[in-house]
Amino acid sequence: MAKNFEPENKLPNMIGPGTKIKGDIETNGDIKIDGSIEGNIISKGKVLVGQNGTVTGEVKCTNCDIYGTFDGRLTVSELLSLKASSKLHGDIQTSKLSIEPGAIFTGTCKMDEKVTPPAANANIKK
Structure with missing residues (x-):
């Protein structure tokens, strides 16, 4: 008896260099940003802001690595890594x-063991 084969999509969502988006993004998976986003992001996975990536807005996610520029409010339920x-x-x-030497952080930080994980259709203040 044959089985239906459905490949799992392990590729992250990608916003490429030179791409500019104004608006909100919701995803159940990971997202890599090498372009520019002005808006809010909700991800049940990891948000990675590449070295040339910029995000202005509010982000709620499970994990986050920032190599580029972020301006706004960031809620991460597990690990936030600020790269050099x-x-x-x-x-x-x-x-x-986690903050590497050379990273620039200006703002406030609240650490809590029980940060609520992002949910689909979560309300973000506008």
Whole structure:
């Protein structure tokens, strides 16, 4: 008896260099941003802001790595990693925080073991 084969999509959503988006994004998977986003992002996976990526808005996600620029409010239910090339201006709330030497962080940080994971259709303040 033959089985239906449905390949799992392990590729992350990608916003490429030179791409500019104004609006909100919701995803159940990971997202990599090498372009520019002005809006809000909700991800049940990892948000990765590449070295040339910029995000202005509010982000709620499970994990986050920032190599580029972020300006806004960031809520991460597990681990937030600010890499050496990152520039973060805003407020963060996370369970765990890693900051490499050279990273720039200006704002406030609230660490709590029980940060609520992002949910689909979660309300983001506008």
